[in-house]
Structure formats: structure tokens, C-alpha cells
Amino acid sequence: MGRSLSGNITLPIRYEWIARCTPFLRKKHKIYTMRRKSAFFAVTSVAMLVTLCAGTLDATPSRQQNSTPQQALDKRQEAFQADKARGVHASYQWELSGPNGGEWWLIVNNGTYKTGRGKIDNPNVTFVASDEDWVAMSNNTIKVSWAYLTGRLKIQGSHSLAKKLDEIFP
8 A cells, every 4th residue: 555645545456455345345346347348248249240230231222123032033044144154064942931932943054044933853052041031132232141151041052053153143
């Protein structure tokens, strides 16, 4: 302990004073410290969430928005790149849940493709998502990588063929 210029007794380290106090005060200090730490983590968590979500939202879309999975798949077919599909032999299945959900398939065969509604046997890649999430991904309001990492999109089968689909239908 020391004395200040005004003559008051000063404590060099606050924690030593707390350690000498009654158990009640020590408990109170722990609660205050825990509250301060939990507030820090709450603010940090919110900041991280905002950062993640900021990259997934697009306030001003540059193209017409799709509203159903069927519209999203039809719009994607208009972008078919036959030269990128040469040598590719793959089948894709979509299993979408929700009110506008259902099952769709796409088969790419050496520069051509066929598509339809329903289920096919042994697809190379299966995409599982909700109808709303799939439409949001096709409208670029949710990034596909973010949807996959957060579990909103599940990809079963060959991930390299799933990436190839993005090259064939940009």
C-alpha cells in the first residue's frame, strides 16, 4: 500500500484488494467479470454474423429475379455453354423441399443436355436444399459457398462435377 499526494491510502493492484475481501465480494467480482466477457463475446458474435451476412445479400439485383425453382432452372438452361460441356458425362439431381419444391434432373452428355422433372437413378451429383434457398442462390442473393458451409445446401456425390456444372451453366 502507498499514500497519494492527498494523503489517502492507495492500493497498487486492484485484484489484491479483491482477493483479501470477503467471499461475497469475490463472487460479485467474478459475476461482473463474466458479464463483461459475455457482453464482449455477444458484440463480437453479432459483428461476425453481420460480416458473413453482408456478403450474401444483394440490394440491387442487375437481372430479373426468379421466384420459383422451375424458373431458376429454366433461366440457368439459357446460359448453357456447349463448348465447356464437351467430354462431360454427368447426371445431376435436385431435391428441393418447401411449397414450390420437388425433384428435377439434368443429364450432360458430351456437349448436349437433357432436363426433366422427377427422380433419376444413380446421379453423379445430388443437390439438397429448400426451394427458397435454391431460388436465392440462383438470384445471387445467397452465395452458394455460404449456403454450403452453413448447411443450407447439401451436395452429395462428386464435388468436382458440381463445380463443373457452374462452368457449363454460368
